[in-house]
Amino acid sequence: MSDKNPNSQDKDARPEDQIDTANASGLEEDQSTLEDAAVEALNQAEEASAEKELSVEETQAAEIADLKEKLLRAMAETENIRRRSEKEKEDAHNYAITKFARDMLSVSDNLRRALESVPAESREDEAVKTLLTGVEMTDAELISTFGKHKIEPVEAEGQKFDPNFHQAMFEIENPEVEPGTVLQVVQSGYVISGRLLRPALVGVAKGGQKKAVKVDQSA
Structure with a gap:
Protein backbone atom coordinates (compact mmCIF):
# COMPACT_ATOMS: atom_id res chain seq x y z
CA MET A 1 0.00 0.00 0.00
CA SER A 2 1.47 3.33 -1.07
CA ASP A 3 2.20 6.08 1.49
CA LYS A 4 1.50 8.90 -1.02
CA ASN A 5 -1.80 10.63 -0.87
CA PRO A 6 -3.63 10.41 -4.15
CA ASN A 7 -4.33 14.01 -3.84
CA SER A 8 -0.66 14.97 -3.55
CA GLN A 9 -0.19 14.89 -7.30
CA ASP A 10 -3.00 17.40 -7.68
CA LYS A 11 -1.28 19.64 -5.17
CA ASP A 12 2.01 19.34 -7.01
CA ALA A 13 0.31 20.29 -10.31
CA ARG A 14 -1.50 23.41 -9.05
CA PRO A 15 1.50 25.80 -8.85
CA GLU A 16 1.99 25.53 -12.60
CA ASP A 17 -1.62 26.27 -13.14
CA GLN A 18 -1.33 29.19 -10.77
CA ILE A 19 1.70 30.54 -12.70
CA ASP A 20 -0.19 30.29 -15.97
CA THR A 21 -3.13 32.12 -14.41
CA ALA A 22 -0.85 34.77 -13.01
CA ASN A 23 0.84 35.20 -16.35
CA ALA A 24 -2.49 35.47 -18.07
CA SER A 25 -3.63 38.03 -15.54
CA GLY A 26 -0.40 40.00 -16.02
CA LEU A 27 -0.82 39.89 -19.76
CA GLU A 28 -4.35 41.15 -19.42
CA GLU A 29 -3.16 44.00 -17.24
CA ASP A 30 -0.34 44.83 -19.70
CA GLN A 31 -2.75 44.66 -22.57
CA SER A 32 -5.16 46.97 -20.72
CA THR A 33 -2.31 49.38 -20.00
CA LEU A 34 -1.28 49.33 -23.64
CA GLU A 35 -4.85 49.93 -24.72
CA ASP A 36 -5.14 52.85 -22.29
CA ALA A 37 -1.84 54.27 -23.56
CA ALA A 38 -3.00 53.81 -27.14
CA VAL A 39 -6.30 55.57 -26.40
CA GLU A 40 -4.47 58.41 -24.64
CA ALA A 41 -1.99 58.70 -27.51
CA LEU A 42 -4.89 58.74 -29.97
CA ASN A 43 -6.65 61.46 -27.95
CA GLN A 44 -3.47 63.50 -27.83
CA ALA A 45 -3.02 63.07 -31.58
CA GLU A 46 -6.61 64.20 -32.18
CA GLU A 47 -6.13 67.22 -29.91
CA ALA A 48 -2.88 68.11 -31.67
CA SER A 49 -4.59 67.72 -35.04
CA ALA A 50 -7.48 69.96 -33.89
CA GLU A 51 -5.04 72.58 -32.61
CA LYS A 52 -3.13 72.39 -35.88
CA GLU A 53 -6.35 72.84 -37.87
CA LEU A 54 -7.33 75.79 -35.66
CA SER A 55 -3.88 77.31 -36.12
CA VAL A 56 -4.19 76.94 -39.90
CA GLU A 57 -7.63 78.60 -39.83
CA GLU A 58 -6.31 81.47 -37.74
CA THR A 59 -3.37 81.91 -40.11
CA GLN A 60 -5.66 81.91 -43.14
CA ALA A 61 -8.01 84.39 -41.44
CA ALA A 62 -5.07 86.70 -40.67
CA GLU A 63 -3.83 86.46 -44.25
CA ILE A 64 -7.32 87.23 -45.59
CA ALA A 65 -7.63 90.25 -43.29
CA ASP A 66 -4.21 91.49 -44.41
CA LEU A 67 -5.08 91.08 -48.09
CA LYS A 68 -8.41 92.84 -47.55
CA GLU A 69 -6.65 95.79 -45.91
CA LYS A 70 -4.12 95.99 -48.76
CA LEU A 71 -6.96 95.86 -51.30
CA LEU A 72 -8.83 98.68 -49.56
CA ARG A 73 -5.67 100.79 -49.44
CA ALA A 74 -5.01 100.15 -53.13
CA MET A 75 -8.61 101.10 -54.00
CA ALA A 76 -8.35 104.28 -51.92
CA GLU A 77 -5.06 105.22 -53.57
CA THR A 78 -6.56 104.56 -57.00
CA GLU A 79 -9.51 106.81 -56.16
CA ASN A 80 -7.16 109.55 -54.96
CA ILE A 81 -5.14 109.31 -58.18
CA ARG A 82 -8.35 109.51 -60.22
CA ARG A 83 -9.51 112.59 -58.33
CA ARG A 84 -6.12 114.28 -58.69
CA SER A 85 -6.12 113.52 -62.41
CA GLU A 86 -9.60 114.98 -62.82
CA LYS A 87 -8.58 118.07 -60.81
CA GLU A 88 -5.44 118.55 -62.89
CA LYS A 89 -7.47 118.09 -66.07
CA GLU A 90 -10.04 120.63 -64.90
CA ASP A 91 -7.32 123.11 -63.86
CA ALA A 92 -5.60 122.68 -67.20
CA HIS A 93 -8.90 123.40 -68.96
CA ASN A 94 -9.73 126.42 -66.80
CA TYR A 95 -6.31 128.02 -66.47
CA ALA A 96 -4.52 127.06 -69.68
CA LYS A 150 -15.05 132.37 -66.95
CA ILE A 151 -13.04 135.60 -66.90
CA GLU A 152 -15.03 137.98 -64.73
CA PRO A 153 -14.39 141.45 -63.26
CA VAL A 154 -13.65 141.87 -59.55
CA GLU A 155 -16.17 143.86 -57.56
CA ALA A 156 -14.30 146.74 -56.01
CA GLU A 157 -15.96 150.16 -55.76
CA GLY A 158 -17.96 150.49 -52.57
CA GLN A 159 -16.63 147.17 -51.26
CA LYS A 160 -14.47 146.55 -48.21
CA PHE A 161 -10.81 146.43 -49.21
CA ASP A 162 -9.73 142.82 -49.77
CA PRO A 163 -5.99 142.25 -50.22
CA ASN A 164 -6.74 139.01 -52.03
CA PHE A 165 -8.40 140.89 -54.91
CA HIS A 166 -7.54 144.56 -54.47
CA GLN A 167 -4.28 146.50 -54.60
CA ALA A 168 -4.36 149.88 -52.83
CA MET A 169 -2.66 152.64 -54.79
CA PHE A 170 -3.52 155.59 -52.55
CA GLU A 171 -5.75 156.66 -49.68
CA ILE A 172 -8.66 159.06 -49.85
CA GLU A 173 -9.61 160.88 -46.68
CA ASN A 174 -13.34 160.63 -46.26
CA PRO A 175 -14.86 160.70 -42.77
CA GLU A 176 -18.29 159.83 -44.17
CA VAL A 177 -17.40 156.21 -44.91
CA GLU A 178 -15.81 153.38 -42.99
CA PRO A 179 -12.01 153.27 -43.26
CA GLY A 180 -10.85 150.67 -45.79
CA THR A 181 -13.77 151.17 -48.17
CA VAL A 182 -12.83 151.23 -51.85
CA LEU A 183 -13.81 154.63 -53.24
CA GLN A 184 -12.11 154.69 -56.61
CA VAL A 185 -11.06 152.07 -59.15
CA VAL A 186 -8.02 153.02 -61.21
CA GLN A 187 -7.86 149.72 -63.10
CA SER A 188 -10.39 146.91 -63.06
CA GLY A 189 -9.38 143.56 -61.65
CA TYR A 190 -10.36 140.14 -63.01
CA VAL A 191 -10.60 136.54 -61.89
CA ILE A 192 -10.52 133.40 -64.02
CA SER A 193 -12.63 130.51 -62.69
CA GLY A 194 -12.52 132.15 -59.28
CA ARG A 195 -8.72 132.48 -59.26
CA LEU A 196 -7.21 135.96 -59.30
CA LEU A 197 -6.06 136.95 -62.76
CA ARG A 198 -5.27 140.59 -62.03
CA PRO A 199 -5.94 142.63 -58.86
CA ALA A 200 -8.02 145.76 -59.04
CA LEU A 201 -5.98 148.94 -58.53
CA VAL A 202 -7.99 151.06 -56.11
CA GLY A 203 -8.10 154.12 -53.91
CA VAL A 204 -9.14 153.34 -50.34
CA ALA A 205 -10.92 155.52 -47.78
CA LYS A 206 -8.59 156.70 -45.05
CA GLY A 207 -11.42 157.71 -42.75
CA GLY A 208 -11.23 160.27 -39.96
CA GLN A 209 -13.31 162.11 -37.43
CA LYS A 210 -16.70 163.24 -38.59
CA LYS A 211 -17.35 166.93 -38.19
CA ALA A 212 -19.57 167.75 -35.25
CA VAL A 213 -22.92 169.16 -36.24
CA LYS A 214 -23.86 172.22 -34.21
CA VAL A 215 -27.51 172.56 -33.31
CA ASP A 216 -28.83 176.05 -32.88
CA GLN A 217 -30.81 175.92 -29.64
CA SER A 218 -31.46 179.66 -29.47
CA ALA A 219 -34.55 179.38 -31.60
Whole structure:
Protein backbone atom coordinates (compact mmCIF):
# COMPACT_ATOMS: atom_id res chain seq x y z
CA MET A 1 0.00 0.00 0.00
CA SER A 2 1.47 3.33 -1.07
CA ASP A 3 2.20 6.08 1.49
CA LYS A 4 1.50 8.90 -1.02
CA ASN A 5 -1.80 10.63 -0.87
CA PRO A 6 -3.63 10.41 -4.15
CA ASN A 7 -4.33 14.01 -3.84
CA SER A 8 -0.66 14.97 -3.55
CA GLN A 9 -0.19 14.89 -7.30
CA ASP A 10 -3.00 17.40 -7.68
CA LYS A 11 -1.28 19.64 -5.17
CA ASP A 12 2.01 19.34 -7.01
CA ALA A 13 0.31 20.29 -10.31
CA ARG A 14 -1.50 23.41 -9.05
CA PRO A 15 1.50 25.80 -8.85
CA GLU A 16 1.99 25.53 -12.60
CA ASP A 17 -1.62 26.27 -13.14
CA GLN A 18 -1.33 29.19 -10.77
CA ILE A 19 1.70 30.54 -12.70
CA ASP A 20 -0.19 30.29 -15.97
CA THR A 21 -3.13 32.12 -14.41
CA ALA A 22 -0.85 34.77 -13.01
CA ASN A 23 0.84 35.20 -16.35
CA ALA A 24 -2.49 35.47 -18.07
CA SER A 25 -3.63 38.03 -15.54
CA GLY A 26 -0.40 40.00 -16.02
CA LEU A 27 -0.82 39.89 -19.76
CA GLU A 28 -4.35 41.15 -19.42
CA GLU A 29 -3.16 44.00 -17.24
CA ASP A 30 -0.34 44.83 -19.70
CA GLN A 31 -2.75 44.66 -22.57
CA SER A 32 -5.16 46.97 -20.72
CA THR A 33 -2.31 49.38 -20.00
CA LEU A 34 -1.28 49.33 -23.64
CA GLU A 35 -4.85 49.93 -24.72
CA ASP A 36 -5.14 52.85 -22.29
CA ALA A 37 -1.84 54.27 -23.56
CA ALA A 38 -3.00 53.81 -27.14
CA VAL A 39 -6.30 55.57 -26.40
CA GLU A 40 -4.47 58.41 -24.64
CA ALA A 41 -1.99 58.70 -27.51
CA LEU A 42 -4.89 58.74 -29.97
CA ASN A 43 -6.65 61.46 -27.95
CA GLN A 44 -3.47 63.50 -27.83
CA ALA A 45 -3.02 63.07 -31.58
CA GLU A 46 -6.61 64.20 -32.18
CA GLU A 47 -6.13 67.22 -29.91
CA ALA A 48 -2.88 68.11 -31.67
CA SER A 49 -4.59 67.72 -35.04
CA ALA A 50 -7.48 69.96 -33.89
CA GLU A 51 -5.04 72.58 -32.61
CA LYS A 52 -3.13 72.39 -35.88
CA GLU A 53 -6.35 72.84 -37.87
CA LEU A 54 -7.33 75.79 -35.66
CA SER A 55 -3.88 77.31 -36.12
CA VAL A 56 -4.19 76.94 -39.90
CA GLU A 57 -7.63 78.60 -39.83
CA GLU A 58 -6.31 81.47 -37.74
CA THR A 59 -3.37 81.91 -40.11
CA GLN A 60 -5.66 81.91 -43.14
CA ALA A 61 -8.01 84.39 -41.44
CA ALA A 62 -5.07 86.70 -40.67
CA GLU A 63 -3.83 86.46 -44.25
CA ILE A 64 -7.32 87.23 -45.59
CA ALA A 65 -7.63 90.25 -43.29
CA ASP A 66 -4.21 91.49 -44.41
CA LEU A 67 -5.08 91.08 -48.09
CA LYS A 68 -8.41 92.84 -47.55
CA GLU A 69 -6.65 95.79 -45.91
CA LYS A 70 -4.12 95.99 -48.76
CA LEU A 71 -6.96 95.86 -51.30
CA LEU A 72 -8.83 98.68 -49.56
CA ARG A 73 -5.67 100.79 -49.44
CA ALA A 74 -5.01 100.15 -53.13
CA MET A 75 -8.61 101.10 -54.00
CA ALA A 76 -8.35 104.28 -51.92
CA GLU A 77 -5.06 105.22 -53.57
CA THR A 78 -6.56 104.56 -57.00
CA GLU A 79 -9.51 106.81 -56.16
CA ASN A 80 -7.16 109.55 -54.96
CA ILE A 81 -5.14 109.31 -58.18
CA ARG A 82 -8.35 109.51 -60.22
CA ARG A 83 -9.51 112.59 -58.33
CA ARG A 84 -6.12 114.28 -58.69
CA SER A 85 -6.12 113.52 -62.41
CA GLU A 86 -9.60 114.98 -62.82
CA LYS A 87 -8.58 118.07 -60.81
CA GLU A 88 -5.44 118.55 -62.89
CA LYS A 89 -7.47 118.09 -66.07
CA GLU A 90 -10.04 120.63 -64.90
CA ASP A 91 -7.32 123.11 -63.86
CA ALA A 92 -5.60 122.68 -67.20
CA HIS A 93 -8.90 123.40 -68.96
CA ASN A 94 -9.73 126.42 -66.80
CA TYR A 95 -6.31 128.02 -66.47
CA ALA A 96 -4.52 127.06 -69.68
CA ILE A 97 -5.36 130.45 -71.18
CA THR A 98 -4.33 132.43 -68.09
CA LYS A 99 -1.34 134.14 -69.70
CA PHE A 100 -3.26 134.83 -72.90
CA ALA A 101 -6.22 136.19 -70.93
CA ARG A 102 -3.96 138.49 -68.92
CA ASP A 103 -2.52 139.87 -72.17
CA MET A 104 -6.02 140.39 -73.59
CA LEU A 105 -6.96 142.44 -70.52
CA SER A 106 -4.44 145.02 -71.69
CA VAL A 107 -6.25 145.18 -75.02
CA SER A 108 -9.53 145.77 -73.22
CA ASP A 109 -7.91 148.48 -71.09
CA ASN A 110 -6.62 150.27 -74.18
CA LEU A 111 -10.03 150.16 -75.83
CA ARG A 112 -11.62 151.66 -72.74
CA ARG A 113 -8.96 154.37 -72.51
CA ALA A 114 -9.55 155.20 -76.15
CA LEU A 115 -13.25 155.66 -75.48
CA GLU A 116 -12.64 157.79 -72.40
CA SER A 117 -10.09 159.99 -74.16
CA VAL A 118 -12.52 161.32 -76.76
CA PRO A 119 -13.67 164.84 -75.75
CA ALA A 120 -17.37 165.40 -75.35
CA GLU A 121 -17.52 168.03 -78.11
CA SER A 122 -15.89 165.63 -80.57
CA ARG A 123 -18.53 162.97 -79.94
CA GLU A 124 -21.04 165.03 -81.92
CA ASP A 125 -19.09 164.53 -85.11
CA GLU A 126 -20.69 161.81 -87.24
CA ALA A 127 -17.35 160.24 -88.18
CA VAL A 128 -16.28 160.14 -84.53
CA LYS A 129 -19.64 158.71 -83.53
CA THR A 130 -19.24 155.90 -86.04
CA LEU A 131 -15.72 155.19 -84.82
CA LEU A 132 -16.79 155.22 -81.17
CA THR A 133 -19.66 152.86 -81.92
CA GLY A 134 -17.26 150.40 -83.53
CA VAL A 135 -14.83 150.62 -80.61
CA GLU A 136 -17.65 150.21 -78.08
CA MET A 137 -18.98 147.14 -79.93
CA THR A 138 -15.48 145.66 -80.04
CA ASP A 139 -15.00 146.23 -76.30
CA ALA A 140 -18.42 144.72 -75.53
CA GLU A 141 -17.67 141.67 -77.66
CA LEU A 142 -14.35 141.24 -75.87
CA ILE A 143 -16.01 141.42 -72.45
CA SER A 144 -18.59 138.86 -73.62
CA THR A 145 -15.82 136.55 -74.77
CA PHE A 146 -14.16 136.90 -71.37
CA GLY A 147 -17.39 135.76 -69.74
CA LYS A 148 -17.54 132.64 -71.93
CA HIS A 149 -14.13 131.63 -70.60
CA LYS A 150 -15.05 132.37 -66.95
CA ILE A 151 -13.04 135.60 -66.90
CA GLU A 152 -15.03 137.98 -64.73
CA PRO A 153 -14.39 141.45 -63.26
CA VAL A 154 -13.65 141.87 -59.55
CA GLU A 155 -16.17 143.86 -57.56
CA ALA A 156 -14.30 146.74 -56.01
CA GLU A 157 -15.96 150.16 -55.76
CA GLY A 158 -17.96 150.49 -52.57
CA GLN A 159 -16.63 147.17 -51.26
CA LYS A 160 -14.47 146.55 -48.21
CA PHE A 161 -10.81 146.43 -49.21
CA ASP A 162 -9.73 142.82 -49.77
CA PRO A 163 -5.99 142.25 -50.22
CA ASN A 164 -6.74 139.01 -52.03
CA PHE A 165 -8.40 140.89 -54.91
CA HIS A 166 -7.54 144.56 -54.47
CA GLN A 167 -4.28 146.50 -54.60
CA ALA A 168 -4.36 149.88 -52.83
CA MET A 169 -2.66 152.64 -54.79
CA PHE A 170 -3.52 155.59 -52.55
CA GLU A 171 -5.75 156.66 -49.68
CA ILE A 172 -8.66 159.06 -49.85
CA GLU A 173 -9.61 160.88 -46.68
CA ASN A 174 -13.34 160.63 -46.26
CA PRO A 175 -14.86 160.70 -42.77
CA GLU A 176 -18.29 159.83 -44.17
CA VAL A 177 -17.40 156.21 -44.91
CA GLU A 178 -15.81 153.38 -42.99
CA PRO A 179 -12.01 153.27 -43.26
CA GLY A 180 -10.85 150.67 -45.79
CA THR A 181 -13.77 151.17 -48.17
CA VAL A 182 -12.83 151.23 -51.85
CA LEU A 183 -13.81 154.63 -53.24
CA GLN A 184 -12.11 154.69 -56.61
CA VAL A 185 -11.06 152.07 -59.15
CA VAL A 186 -8.02 153.02 -61.21
CA GLN A 187 -7.86 149.72 -63.10
CA SER A 188 -10.39 146.91 -63.06
CA GLY A 189 -9.38 143.56 -61.65
CA TYR A 190 -10.36 140.14 -63.01
CA VAL A 191 -10.60 136.54 -61.89
CA ILE A 192 -10.52 133.40 -64.02
CA SER A 193 -12.63 130.51 -62.69
CA GLY A 194 -12.52 132.15 -59.28
CA ARG A 195 -8.72 132.48 -59.26
CA LEU A 196 -7.21 135.96 -59.30
CA LEU A 197 -6.06 136.95 -62.76
CA ARG A 198 -5.27 140.59 -62.03
CA PRO A 199 -5.94 142.63 -58.86
CA ALA A 200 -8.02 145.76 -59.04
CA LEU A 201 -5.98 148.94 -58.53
CA VAL A 202 -7.99 151.06 -56.11
CA GLY A 203 -8.10 154.12 -53.91
CA VAL A 204 -9.14 153.34 -50.34
CA ALA A 205 -10.92 155.52 -47.78
CA LYS A 206 -8.59 156.70 -45.05
CA GLY A 207 -11.42 157.71 -42.75
CA GLY A 208 -11.23 160.27 -39.96
CA GLN A 209 -13.31 162.11 -37.43
CA LYS A 210 -16.70 163.24 -38.59
CA LYS A 211 -17.35 166.93 -38.19
CA ALA A 212 -19.57 167.75 -35.25
CA VAL A 213 -22.92 169.16 -36.24
CA LYS A 214 -23.86 172.22 -34.21
CA VAL A 215 -27.51 172.56 -33.31
CA ASP A 216 -28.83 176.05 -32.88
CA GLN A 217 -30.81 175.92 -29.64
CA SER A 218 -31.46 179.66 -29.47
CA ALA A 219 -34.55 179.38 -31.60
